[in-house]
Amino acid sequence: MIHQLVYYSRNAVSGGDREMLTNMRDIVSASQRNNSRDGVTGFLIFDKTWFVQILEGERAKVVETYNRIGRDPRHTGATIINVRDVPDRLFPNWTMGGAMRTPEVQEVYLGHGIGGALDPAKLKSSQVIALALDLQAFEQAKRQPQRLVG
Numbered sequence: 001m002i003h004q005l006v007y008y009s010r011n012a013v014s015g016g017d018r019e020m021l022t023n024m025r026d027i028v029s030a031s032q033r034n035n036s037r038d039g040v041t042g043f044l045i046f047d048k049t050w051f052v053q054i055l056e057g058e059r060a061k062v063v064e065t066y067n068r069i070g071r072d073p074r075h076t077g078a079t080i081i082n083v084r085d086v087p088d089r090l091f092p093n094w095t096m097g098g099a100m101r102t103p104e105v106q107e108v109y110l111g112h113g114i115g116g117a118l119d120p121a122k123l124k125s126s127q128v129i130a131l132a133l134d135l136q137a138f139e140q141a142k143r144q145p146q147r148l149v150g
């Protein structure tokens with residue numbers, strides 16, 4: 001069984017878009033390094049106010065990763081929404097995929113009934129996972145080489 005943990009936290013990265021991007025690059029590169037070592041995969045949704053993250057892997061590794069992340073001063077108030085065991089990973093291809101909320105992905109959020117500000121305290125883990133799967137699909141479609149039709 002794969003252990004799956006969903007949590008949210010408050011983004012404490014100050015500064016503008018540039019600082020945000022630099023910090024996110026650092027977080028994603030540390031995640032890729034550590035998560036590939038630990039067999040942890042998942043997805044990170046974020047905007048200027050919130051992080052919502054899904055972690056999947058062996059139970060001990062997921063707990064260890066979450067505890068390490070929880071001590072990171074770049075966010076505060078990490079709160080677990082749900083933990084459960086699942087038969088298979090939902091995010092197998094990402095050591096840590098991520099999606100910043102930009103105008104480009106707004107349509108994906110709208111598809112999940114999120115038009116305004118994100119309020120993770122009101123989200124169910126099933127909603128987080130459904131949103132992350134769609135964001136993942138959106139990101140993957142962007143990476144595919146575009147083909148001309150006809």
Ligand SMILES: Cc1cc2nc3c(=O)[nH]c(=O)nc-3n(C[C@H](O)[C@H](O)[C@H](O)COP(=O)(O)O)c2cc1C
Pocket residue numbers: 027030031032033034035044051053065068069070071072074075096
């Ligand atoms: C929102 C958020 C998500 C993070 N996700 C991960 C993660 O999935 N895996 C990970 O190893 N570190 C993650 N980090 C970074 C850790 O808090 C920590 O900085 C890092 O694991 C330290 O790695 P190092 O000891 O290799 O430098 C995250 C940090 C934040 C703020």
